[in-house]
């Protein structure tokens with residue numbers, strides 16, 4: 043399935059939730075990350091932190107649309123063991139994006155063109171490149187090298 | 194001694210202090226962490242960061258009550274070598290909590306019951322479980338497994 | 345060249361930019377860090393983060409003066425592959441500083457004296473200590489030990 | 496699919512491959528990790544390392560059976576950009592294991608019982624617990640809590 | 647209590663045990679670290695690793711005397727959830743050490759003098775410096791600065 | 798200056814030194830890393846580790862030719878505060894390499910072609926790409942994109 047972060051519109055605000063975790067296993071944290079992505083989190087990532095009493099804890103950060111706070115807050119309490127989390131609103135600066143696609147041997151590879159002032163950048167869609175690579179038994183690196191020139 | 198973070202009341206705001214450290218030893222940082230906990234910090238944790246000039250630095254994060262800023266700011270300057278730190282206020286979302294306890298072979302084990310909408314979670318107090326484990330030479334894992342069922 | 349962070353004036357506000365990176369090599373990230381420092385970033389540092397799909401990503405954090413936002417935002421888009429970043433304003437608490445210097449065998453070593461309430465701290469300038477160490481083939485540790493006593 | 500590490504037999508030797516990566520994106524590294532698991536690596540994991548020139552690199556570690564070296568070495572060269580890796584043989588100390596299963600509301604949950612001297616430990620199979628949790632919309636934590644008591 | 651690592655004799659070999667952990671909480675890992683130190687491990691430390699399925703795991707490394715393997719292996723199985731760990735013998739290169747002490751206002755501060763070829767280094771005992779600092783309400787940094795000159 | 802790691806010959810053995818550091822600042826560690834590179838270390842990198850007593854320590858790893866052990870061991874003792882380190886010999890598996898170059902607007906960009914069985918990979922020399930990028934005010938990313946096609 044496709045990352046929501048990459049198709050977000052030009053919202054100028056995002057909520058960042060931070061959860062310190064020291065009483066859940068990595069297996070459970072991985073499961074919680076999946077559930078948050080499946081329910082509309084823009085991004086979820088884990089940072090290793092060193093907590094009191096020799097505990098190798100994890101800081102889970104969740105980025106979300108401001109309109110999605112109630113749902114995500116509920117899921118954070120459901121899927122982590124935390125009894126409380128902190129959060130804030132942050133501004134966002136984004137490039138303008140335009141959807142494109144290229145064709146490679148009958149496979150359509152989606153792409154985006156990003157613009158900010160005089161900067162233009164083109165990015166091939168990861169999922170489509172990975173699928174081209176897997177079909178042909180290529181590495182992802184050589185796949186990108188080949189496909190970048192078509193675009 | 195008992196972590197203050199776990200007994201905090203339902204404050205809806207917390208201050209987060211961030212300190213980048215590249216001129217103190219890990220020994221001194223460990224000492225500073227202890228001093229901040231002893232003086233009322235809600236939480237203190239360290240994140241590994243990669244700083245300029247091949248320096249494996251540390252980001253020390255301190256969470257505190259807004260009413261405790263002057264005291265903690267002073268201690269951060271005293272126990273770290275930083276010449277300046279950044280900070281912000283963050284909101285908090287917390288579960289309601291109720292204090293409970295269970296008895297296990299004449300040992301009282303404190304616990305908390307947390308509620309948020311239809312979610313209920315019960316957590317045994319770490320210190321008490323660790324003490325049960327140490328008295329009997331058990332691992333913490335099997336201690337939790339045994340005690341969880343009493344609650 | 346000399347870190348700008350260490351000579352910043354007593355600004356009471358700083359902007360913090362956060363960029364999640366999963367589509368650039370460590371070589372390119374190192375290059376971007378250099379460019380941001382060369383163009384007036386107060387500090388730039390990288391935190392390891394674990395992103396979706398088994399990706400060992402990097403969170404690049406940039407601290408900057410509020411007046412420098414347009415320039416740094418442009419450079420972040422130029423030198424990273426990100427299509428959008430989040431940012432916020434943070435307050436700063438700083439010690440007062442005074443410039444000093446010591447002489448060691450005809451080398452001038454700059455230093456700063458920092459004060460906050462009753463705390464006074466003196467720090468020798470890293471660049472000058474490193475240069476004393478290199479000239480004489482000393483370790484940095486023994487160089488500091490020797491020079492600290494002159495000050 | 497099911498992790499090979501958990502069903503390995505009691506081999507008393509394993510090869511550990513270490514690859515330093517500074518010229519591949521996190522996306523490509525994630526893809527390489529998947530390919531190595533799919534081709535019989537016992538385990539693959541990534542450690543954040545700080546390399547020269549401000550590069551936030553990654554150490555990829557691969558554990559494999561000694562009989563699988565040629566195949567895995569080939570795939571490491573194919574899917575990472577490394578021009579050389581280091582490796583060694585390590586001994587393994589393992590618990591004896593026995594396969595079990597429990598039934599929960601018509602779902603079979605596989606389990607293993609591990610023994611080493613007087614230590615006995617039982618572990619429910621992650622995949623099966625995750626599947627029970629997903630079917631019922633539970634968190635993984637409460638699923639384990641329920642299922643552990645059946646075993 | 648005093649770290650065993652710092653008083654080890656000049657053994658020229660050490661065993662290194664590596665345990666990947668994804669099914670234990672940080673609280674349990676912290677407890678296990680304490681138990682291993684209390685039972686003669688030379689050193690125990692935790693490295694953040696990124697494991698399959700978005701799991702922020704931990705690599706626990708234990709250093710031990712070769713004569714202590716049976717005891718420590720047993721405790722690793724008891725206090726972690728691992729079903730198997732890998733290990734190897736490593737050589738050690740050490741400085742010669744000599745025990746010293748200094749007196750500071752009626753407190754005895756132990757120290758060691760280390761020598762290797764033409765290098766001589768003196769280190770004050772951490773525990774004693776921390777105790778001097780705590781008695782007087784000093785930071786550890788300024789305590790070392792004062793005590794280093796007595797030695 | 799140019800990384801030694803990238804021009805190493807096809808040695809089939811390398812020594813790996815591991816040093817746990819908890820009593821040196823990040824500034825001093827960065828300085829030590831530079832000195833080790835300048836004196837022939839094949840690679841030096843730092844891994845964040847969590848040590849006893851809430852210490853955010855650093856594991857410094859040094860890779861070196863077996864013939865260079867005495868020199869590097871001396872420098873490790875000189876530039877770190879460690880009183881002892883552990884080390885081992887590891888085997889190496891390497892691709893065959895051939896030196897190439899491309900020309901881009903009067904700049905010569907060195908490159909290497911690597912081969913292993915049926916895998917061929919070409920890598921442009923980082924230093925030369927960085928220099929092309931800096932001369933023209935380009936990002937490293939777009940520089941690679943342009944230069945890769947010449948080769």
Ligand code: NI
Nearest residue numbers: 064065196199
């Ligand atoms: Ni806790």
Ligand code: NI
Nearest residue numbers: 045048168169
């Ligand atoms: Ni995508």
Ligand code: NI
Nearest residue numbers: 196199319320
């Ligand atoms: Ni507690």
Ligand code: NI
Nearest residue numbers: 215216347350
């Ligand atoms: Ni500094």
Ligand code: NI
Nearest residue numbers: 045048366367
């Ligand atoms: Ni992405």
Ligand code: NI
Nearest residue numbers: 347350470471
């Ligand atoms: Ni400086």
Ligand code: NI
Nearest residue numbers: 517518800803
């Ligand atoms: Ni390289």
Ligand code: NI
Nearest residue numbers: 498501621622
């Ligand atoms: Ni499994």
Ligand code: NI
Nearest residue numbers: 649652772773
């Ligand atoms: Ni000690």
Ligand code: NI
Nearest residue numbers: 498501668669
């Ligand atoms: Ni597992």
Ligand code: NI
Nearest residue numbers: 800803923924
């Ligand atoms: Ni190079």
Ligand code: NI
Nearest residue numbers: 652772819820
């Ligand atoms: Ni130590």
